[in-house]
Amino acid sequence: MNRRDAYEESLTVPATVPVQVAVGGLLAGVDGRPDLTGHLLRHGELPDQSAAQLLDVVERSGLAGRGGAGFPTGRKMRAVIAAAAGGGRSVRQAGPVVVANGCEGEPASSKDKTLLVLAPHLVLDGITLAARAVGAAQTYLCLHEDDHEAIRAVQYALGERRAAGIDSARVQVTLVPHRYVASEESALVRLLNGGPALPAFTPPRPFERGVGGRATLVNNVETLAHLALIARHGPDWFRSQGAPDAPGTTLVTVTGAVAAPGVYEIPLGITGRDLLDLAGGPTGPVQAVLAGGYFGAWLPAARAMAARITPAGLTQAGAALGAGIFIAFPAGSCGLAETARVARYLAGQSAGQCGPCINGLPSLAAGLEALALRGDRRAPEHLAKIAPYVTGRGACRLPDGATRLIGSALTVFAPDVRAHLAHGPCPGAGHAPLLPIPTTATSGKAR
Amino acid sequence: MILASDVVTSTTPLWYATRATGVIALVLLTGSVVLGILVQVRFATDRWPRLVAIGVHRNLSLLVLAFLTLHILTAELDTFAPVGWFAVLVPFLSAYRSLWLGLGTVAFDLLLAITVTSLLRTRVGHRWWRLVHWASYACWPLAVVHGLGTGSDTTQPVILGITAVCVASVVVAGVWRLNSGWPEQAGVRVAAGAFGALVLIAGVAWTMAGPLRPGWAARAGTPVSPVVQSSATAGATALSTTGSASALGSLPLNTAITGTSTSSTSARDQVAVTIDGSSVSGTLAASTGSSQ
Amino acid sequence: MMSKPGTTPHLRINPLACHAHGVCIEALPEMIGSDPWGYPVLWENPVPGHLLAHARRAVASCPTLALQLVDSDTNPRQ
Numbered sequence: 001m002n003r004r005d006a007y008e009e010s011l012t013v014p015a016t017v018p019v020q021v022a023v024g025g026l027l028a029g030v031d032g033r034p035d036l037t038g039h040l041l042r043h044g045e046l047p048d049q050s051a052a053q054l055l056d057v058v059e060r061s062g063l064a065g066r067g068g069a070g071f072p073t074g075r076k077m078r079a080v081i082a083a084a085a086g087g088g089r090s091v092r093q094a095g096p097v098v099v100a101n102g103c104e105g106e107p108a109s110s111k112d113k114t115l116l117v118l119a120p121h122l123v124l125d126g127i128t129l130a131a132r133a134v135g136a137a138q139t140y141l142c143l144h145e146d147d148h149e150a151i152r153a154v155q156y157a158l159g160e161r162r163a164a165g166i167d168s169a170r171v172q173v174t175l176v177p178h179r180y181v182a183s184e185e186s187a188l189v190r191l192l193n194g195g196p197a198l199p200a201f202t203p204p205r206p207f208e209r210g211v212g213g214r215a216t217l218v219n220n221v222e223t224l225a226h227l228a229l230i231a232r233h234g235p236d237w238f239r240s241q242g243a244p245d246a247p248g249t250t251l252v253t254v255t256g257a258v259a260a261p262g263v264y265e266i267p268l269g270i271t272g273r274d275l276l277d278l279a280g281g282p283t284g285p286v287q288a289v290l291a292g293g294y295f296g297a298w299l300p301a302a303r304a305m306a307a308r309i310t311p312a313g314l315t316q317a318g319a320a321l322g323a324g325i326f327i328a329f330p331a332g333s334c335g336l337a338e339t340a341r342v343a344r345y346l347a348g349q350s351a352g353q354c355g356p357c358i359n360g361l362p363s364l365a366a367g368l369e370a371l372a373l374r375g376d377r378r379a380p381e382h383l384a385k386i387a388p389y390v391t392g393r394g395a396c397r398l399p400d401g402a403t404r405l406i407g408s409a410l411t412v413f414a415p416d417v418r419a420h421l422a423h424g425p426c427p428g429a430g431h432a433p434l435l436p437i438p439t440t441a442t443s444g445k446a447r
Numbered sequence: 448m449i450l451a452s453d454v455v456t457s458t459t460p461l462w463y464a465t466r467a468t469g470v471i472a473l474v475l476l477t478g479s480v481v482l483g484i485l486v487q488v489r490f491a492t493d494r495w496p497r498l499v500a501i502g503v504h505r506n507l508s509l510l511v512l513a514f515l516t517l518h519i520l521t522a523e524l525d526t527f528a529p530v531g532w533f534a535v536l537v538p539f540l541s542a543y544r545s546l547w548l549g550l551g552t553v554a555f556d557l558l559l560a561i562t563v564t565s566l567l568r569t570r571v572g573h574r575w576w577r578l579v580h581w582a583s584y585a586c587w588p589l590a591v592v593h594g595l596g597t598g599s600d601t602t603q604p605v606i607l608g609i610t611a612v613c614v615a616s617v618v619v620a621g622v623w624r625l626n627s628g629w630p631e632q633a634g635v636r637v638a639a640g641a642f643g644a645l646v647l648i649a650g651v652a653w654t655m656a657g658p659l660r661p662g663w664a665a666r667a668g669t670p671v672s673p674v675v676q677s678s679a680t681a682g683a684t685a686l687s688t689t690g691s692a693s694a695l696g697s698l699p700l701n702t703a704i705t706g707t708s709t710s711s712t713s714a715r716d717q718v719a720v721t722i723d724g725s726s727v728s729g730t731l732a733a734s735t736g737s738s739q
Numbered sequence: 740m741m742s743k744p745g746t747t748p749h750l751r752i753n754p755l756a757c758h759a760h761g762v763c764i765e766a767l768p769e770m771i772g773s774d775p776w777g778y779p780v781l782w783e784n785p786v787p788g789h790l791l792a793h794a795r796r797a798v799a800s801c802p803t804l805a806l807q808l809v810d811s812d813t814n815p816r817q
Contacts, residue, residue, distance in 0.1 A: 201753045354754035359776040389774040395754050486802065489760060497762045501800050573756065573804040 025241075025249045026119060026225050027265040034153065036160040039121035046125050046166065047231045054133040054231060061235035062247040063227065067101055067220030068295065068322045070311045073227070076207060076217060080134045083208045083215035096215040098131045098139040099192065099206075100224055102150065103176050103183030106293040107345075107436045108325045111251035112221050114263040116143070116150040119225060120157035126224025127171055129231050134217055138170070141221075142188050145175035178438070180294075180349035184396050185218045187351075198351040199396035222251055243269030246310035250321075254279040256328035256434065257286055266309065273305040276328055285331040288412050290435070292322030294342055295401035297408035298335065318408065327435065334428030336372035336416050338435045339409035343368050345437045346402045357399040360390030364406055371417065375424040380417065383410065461525035466600060468518035470609060472511050473594050476558075477613040479507040480587050484620040488627035505565070512562060515555060544668040547596025554589035557582045587617060588646060592653075596667055601658040618647060746810040747785040750794060756805035763806045766797035779806075 028042070049057070059074030084096040100123065104112045116123060123141070131139050143150050154173060174192060176182050182197035189210040191197040210216025219227075226248060230238045239247040246268040252275065255261040259280025266275060272289060276282055289304035290296060297319040299307065307317040314321045329335060347361035367383045370376035383406065391403040410417055419426060482504035491497050522530050530548065534541035536556060539549035564571050564579045591614060595601050601610075621643055625636045657663055750770065759777040769790055770783040786794045786808070798806045 201755045355757060355759050355776055355778040356754070356774060359778075386775065389780065393752075393754060393774075393778070393780070491761075496765050497760060498765045498800060501762060501802070569799065569804065576804075 025265050026115060026122060026251060034118050034120065036121055036164060044232060046128065049231060051133050051135060054129055057230055057235050058227060061230045061238040063223065063230060063238065065220055066222035066250055070321065073223055077134050080207045080215045080217045087215065091214050094212065094214050096134045096136045096217060097211040098127060098134065098136045099188055099216055099218045100127050100141040100221050101183055101188060101218055102141060102143045102221040105180045105183040106295065106323050106325055107438050108255060108293050108327055109253045109323045111253050111263045111324060113147060113150050115222055115225055115251060117153045120153045122225040122228045123221045124157055124161060124171060125228035129227055130217060130219060130224055140172045140174050140192060142174045142176050144178045146178050181351050181396055181398055188218060189216055198353060201395045241267040243310050245312055250324055252324035252326060254326045257283045257330035258328050259283055268310050270309050271305065272307050272309065275309055275326060282328055286328045287331040288329045288335060290327040290329060291319035293325035294346060294405055296320045296322045297404055298412040300412050332428055333431055333434055334372065334416065334426050335409055335413040336368065336420060337429035338433065339406060340365065340368040340372040341433055341437060342435055343402060343406055346398065350398065354394040356390055356393040360386060361399060361402055364390060364402065368406055371420055372429055373425055375420040377421055459525055461521045464521040465518055465525060466598060468514045468521065469594060469598065470606060472514040472518055473590055473613060474609060475507050475511045475514060476587055476590055477616055479504055479511060480583060481616050481620045482507065483583065484624045488623055508562065544597050547593055547667055550589045551593035551597060554586045554593060557586040592650065595654055595658045748791060749785045749809050749811060750781055751807045751809050752779060752781060753805045753807065756803045758803055760802045762800050762802060763797045766800055767793050
């Protein structure tokens with residue numbers, strides 16, 4: 001038994017949570033009408049709790065951000081309120097700002113777009129409630145400029161709400177260039193302030209000083225949709241699903257070698273195996289799973305199957321929950337070649353602002369390509385030498401994510417590395433690409 | 448009787464000091480500009496690491512200010528050329544060669560702004576500091592033109608030579624600056640280079656047609672009063688008269704004269720003052736005096 | 740740039756402003772090294788007492804003011 005198998009055998013598999021799509025979850029009943037009438041039928045009126053009540057409910061529910069960072073939402077709201085109160089007079093008078101992030105930068109993720117198209121009113125409810133909770137009079141909803149379906153759905157929903165006289169807060173839809181880094185918190189704030197949609201140097205973080213210098217709450221649209229349901233059904237209802245350390249349901253995008261790829265709503269805490277079975281089961285032997293998208297990491301199949309789908313569980317396994325992306329990677333494909341393609345894509349998506357990223361990412365991509373496509377003997381040493389200089393030195397986490405992804409590929413596909421070095425590229429390296437890379441992606445740098 | 452005044456320029460130490468400190472300030476300013484460009488193009492050797500280039504650039508600039516202070520002070524204190532205290536900061540106010548001296552005032556104002564923002568760089572912030580620092584590309588040529596236009600010894604080979612070397616150094620450094628980073632922002636670089644070339648050509652042409660031609664002092668706006676003034680001070684030298692010297696007496700002369708006085712510029716940049724009149728106590732014949 | 744009492748001074752590099760002039764690497768080699776592309780790497784933090792004056796000089800001499808001296812470690816990853 002080689003070392004890798006022994007390691008996997010040593011993992012203990014915790015008790016699983018029964019798999020079921022929660023009743024009254026985000027996607028419950030969405031085969032019905034996505035319009036306002038259907039929304040009201042399914043979920044009822046917008047609750048009229050006060051700001052203090054909303055804050056209490058959010059905190060007790062344990063809701064955490066669904067955009068990738070997983071920060072506790074209640075705590076974030078409190079921080080925004082505190083920052084708004086502590087600012088200068090003009091800042092205090094203007095009040096905080098709420099920004100709903102509907103820009104899905106990860107190419108392999110479709111959950112936000114799906115949510116916006118199927119349940120836009122939940123998202124808009126969430127924006128209104130979040131604004132009420134932090135005392136914001138100004139709200140924005142950011143969407144990728146080429147996400148026409150979502151834009152249409154949102155505009156239609158906004159029209160319905162205006163006609164029905166529902167919203168107290170004006171939601172301003174803002175279109176964002178479709179780049180990997182454009183949906184980062186500080187990039188959105190910069191765009192809303194009239195600058196380019198590129199990450200800014202933090203601190204100060206948006207919650208302290210964001211749009212117009214005011215305290216800004218940036219939340220993923222899915223987080224806000226959950227807020228809309230928590231306000232209606234209460235924190236205990238939310239906690240009744242999911243895991244004690246990661247309550248509630250979450251939307252995930254499952255693709256790759258599964259029979260029914262798509263967006264699923266799952267209770268947190270199920271295992272990777274449960275997840276793949278939910279998506280119709282693997283279509284063949286799976287050698288690895290990419291968990292967390294291009295900001296996540298590769299997991300060996302056995303470890304992925306055993307892992308609990310929670311932020312802590314996936315981090316412990318060596319990856320991340322991120323934006324809930326799972327790609328089942330079939331045996332016979334070349335993980336090194338696929339990762340090299342992704343690395344090259346990420347290098348092209350650099351905002352072009354920070355030297356270590358501008359120089360480091362292409363260098364890493366070139367090294368991985370040399371290894372995957374030519375079996376270059378110098379590649380592993382080159383990658384090991386460069387990687388420490390790339391991670392942690394930029395204004396945003398793009399280089400960190402890329403480095404982690406590449407590192408995990410070299411670890412998980414270590415037998416492939418040895419084979420490539422010894423015998424050259426494997427047949428899998430020439431297969432049709434599996435991991436999605438947008439062909440029409442705008443270059444990372446500002447126009 | 449011929450009244451002649453062989454008055455030359457003031458020979459006070461102040462006047463020499465003004466000219467000397469001016470030339471030194473220009474040389475130091477040239478050094479500072481060249482070093483500043485070397486810093487920008489990231490020039491570095493073992494003997495000149497970046498830190499040293501930056502440090503010397505800063506120190507040279509402060510030295511420029513020191514010599515400029517002396518230059519301005521001596522010019523003010525020397526009563527030969529009426530400059531006036533406001534003219535130190537407000538351009539074109541002085542009666543003495545107001546345009547050309549005024550350019551020096553503008554250069555000084557720019558240098559003050561550049562220095563203050565540089566000393567307070569961490570407080571001013573990088574953007575504003577950089578914006579004001581661009582003014583150094585205007586400050587230096589203004590200083591050169593001021594020197595050529597205001598300086599009374601532009602035609603002296605030493606001074607002309609020093610100025611030429613300064614200009615050549617900055618031209619070379621300027622070309623280096625434009626070339627470094629090429630072809631990024633090519634349009635801006637080409638435009639800047641063309642503009643700089645124009646300024647250089649215009650400057651050389653002006654120098655040859657202006658300060659280097661005789662009669663520049665008058666054309667530059669040297670007022671007549673220095674001549675009259677210096678004749679009343681100890682600077683006046685031999686006064687040659689013809690005619691009945693006894694009627695004239697000795698210098699200083701204090702008499703009422705009725706008649707006409709005309710001034711004209713002779714070939715060697717000498718102002719000739721002709722007084723044709725009579726004094727109350729006698730008759731004076733037309734005479735010629737000269738001063739430079 | 741005076742540190743508040745009770746805080747430890749830390750160096751921080753603004754990666755957006757840093758254009759790899761490399762002056763800080765010359766000015767404070769005890770704490771700042773160079774990466775393969777000429778950009779500064781903070782090997783050590785916080786600033787020990789005997790290097791504080793050098794650190795301040797390094798901060799003042801950065802052509803783009805990318806190097807900053809802050810009171811506490813607001814950016815643990817650097």
